[in-house]
Amino acid sequence: MARKIQLNISEPCHENWEAMTPDDKGRFCASCQKQVVDFSVMSDREIAQFFKKPSTGSVCGRFMSDQLDRPIEAPKKRIPWLKHFFSIFLPAMFFSMKATSQTKLGKVIKTTHRDTVKPEIPIIMGGISYEPCVKPPHTISIPIKGEVDIMRQFTGVVVDESGQPVPWASVETGKIGKGTVADKDGKFSFNQNAVDPNGTVYISSAGFERKAIPAKTFFSQSGPFKVILKANEWLPEVVVTVFRDYSCVRSVTGAVTMIKGDTLVAKTPDRSDTAKTAKDPVRIPEFKVYPNPVAAGASLTIETKNFENGTYQFTVVGMSGQVIRQSDIWIDQESAALRLPVPATASGTYLIILQHRKTGKKYSEKIVIL
Template sequence: MKQFNLTIGKPCSEKFNQFTQTNSGGFCNSCQKEVMDFRNMSDEKLVEYFKNNQANTCGYFKTNQLKEYSNLNDNRNEAKFKYLRIIGFALFSALSLHNIQAQEKQPATEIIEQTKEAKSNQVKNNDKQKGLLAGVVSDETGPLPGANIILKGTTIGTSTNFDGEFVFPKKLEKGDILIFSFLGYETQTIEIKENQNILNVNMGGDDSFVLMGEVEVNEVYKSKRTLWQKIKDIF
């Protein structure tokens, strides 16, 4: 099984927190079977589990876990290929740079570029001087890009960048309330303290975005890429 989709065709209406706890989840008295708790499993663990257990599995999932998965071996092969592609590109760049330097007689101009971290720190320092609130929104796995932050009672707000960072566009006062939201997570409201200009938020899970029921494992068939297509990807 190369790729497969995990879905729940008929979600169960039973309450998982009322089940008798087991080592792997809970026992449902209604259907007389164990319900596996997959909510804290990584993608790798889920793939490994459903490679060997495809039939009659009843599970408790976060909705973002019900998606298409790739086989671990395919991921490793893809990683190796990407590594070879990077090496090939690096060699190509090195040869090109050598040829340019050999032809170029004028002294090279040194270009100093700020690192991403230095740029980020500079932006934060500028925002701090302006009195704007800045911070990072994350969950247990890392930063959350695209999280929404709204000043309660207004339409003023912003969203986090790719690194989960945000700068609120309006200077806030003590007692103002910010609303943090992200699909699949519990909305949080946080009151601003006096002279506060840094706020880091960790979003918690929302049980309303959890599904339970018998798992359907459907294989996904895709045509294999030819050797020529893989070679073209290197360049």
């Protein structure tokens, strides 16, 4: 009984065959550093002969789909005397047929010619496992049809009206946690799963008008995309600190007396200088935020200096005006360093606003959340 084997590939390889380096048995895959044997050009006999070798071991190969999951018969050992038998028997048989054809005529039998063009069969690559087949399995082939989903990556750059890049611009894709931030050169990227094809992508930055772009624009065109932001024609609320100017005031006092002979003699006046006592210079409130940029869900430090004592409202606001986080904090007059949590929000540019609860004075700083 002939020995049979069956080949199968449990995990097909998705590397590009054309990108591999040709060699004597097929190609060499630089990704997994293995030789890939091209079995798609071999017959069943050649395949069986290949795996008959005891040193075969683990093999990566390229197959036609109809070469897998079916029994392949291994070649039988050749009978030594069979070669000599045919060398004697075949000439005698042909001689007998020739003699018969000279005496008998028969009808010509029309033979049916089959198409020998081999149809296109999918090619599969991967690690091979094989096992002997005692009995050919009864299998049913069911074709599977479907569309291949190719993931697209959208890239672009954000610039101002003069063509200069806008660093750290916020890119809102409409899906929570899927937004992104442009880098210091204004470049950004996101994949198609981050946006609804029927939605809108919003791009904004401090000092510029928020721009809305239909998401279908990204799907219908090839990138990279160039987004131009227009500068705001209005200014947000500005806190102005006034420096007081202290001047010295001098007063002169005395008397004028009328003397006979119409001579006017002025008495020497007593002079006294009075000046306002100079006060301490006005100290300007200032604060800084670090690290900046900062990762969502991490912690940031707010360092204040020369602030009034009191309770301040701490607010994180998006560039479109939405309030992300709001709480009350206490700040001392001298200097303070407060460690606060960063809200788990979409990547983008935000404003941190500190407002004194009693005086209403506001101070703001821009921050980028990654």
